[in-house]
Amino acid sequence: MKILIIHGVNLNILGKREPEIYGTLTLDEINEILKKEFPDVEFEFFQSNFEGEIVNKLNSLIDSDFDGVLINPGAFTHYSYAIRDAISSLKIPVVEVHLSNIQSRAERGEKFRAKSVISPVCKGYIAGFGYLSYILGVEAIVKSKQ
Ligand SMILES: O=C1C[C@@](O)(C(=O)O)C[C@@H](O)[C@@H]1O
Numbered sequence: 001m002k003i004l005i006i007h008g009v010n011l012n013i014l015g016k017r018e019p020e021i022y023g024t025l026t027l028d029e030i031n032e033i034l035k036k037e038f039p040d041v042e043f044e045f046f047q048s049n050f051e052g053e054i055v056n057k058l059n060s061l062i063d064s065d066f067d068g069v070l071i072n073p074g075a076f077t078h079y080s081y082a083i084r085d086a087i088s089s090l091k092i093p094v095v096e097v098h099l100s101n102i103q104s105r106a107e108r109g110e111k112f113r114a115k116s117v118i119s120p121v122c123k124g125y126i127a128g129f130g131y132l133s134y135i136l137g138v139e140a141i142v143k144s145k146q
Pocket of ligand 1: 011072075077099101
């Protein structure tokens with residue numbers, strides 16, 4: 001089984017970025033945890049701060065042999081119709097994940113986080129479990145394929 005993990009904008013600085021919200025693990029450490037948790041899955045990892053690069057990556061999956069995509073779009077979650085349309089064009093399952101609970105953050109004042117323009121075109125979404133959100137997301141892709 002082949003799964004593409006897409007980390008969006010500002011996730012390259014995980015570990016140093018607001019650790020009280022996003023935790024202390026770096027992106028590489030999260031990627032390593034996924035490889036250890038799912039030894040039978042072939043992963044490709046992709047991070048970009050550029051919306052168009054993420055769109056290009058998603059477009060490249062049309063007619064590919066990937067079985068699923070897990071994406072944390074970062075702040076693109078809240079406004080990128082381009083990423084949304086690219087996901088809609090895919091036939092394989094896409095799961096959206098977030099480290100933080102974007103709904104509770106919205107209630108506590110950051111209202112813009114309440115809206116994900118991405119989740120309506122995903123198979124499902126998981127938020128609020130820190131790096132475990134990624135594990136749960138991959139598990140959802142693997143188990144829904146079985
Ligand atoms: O960059 C991020 C990270 C995030 O996607 C998360 O993983 O909790 C939540 C987004 O609202 C935020 O812009």
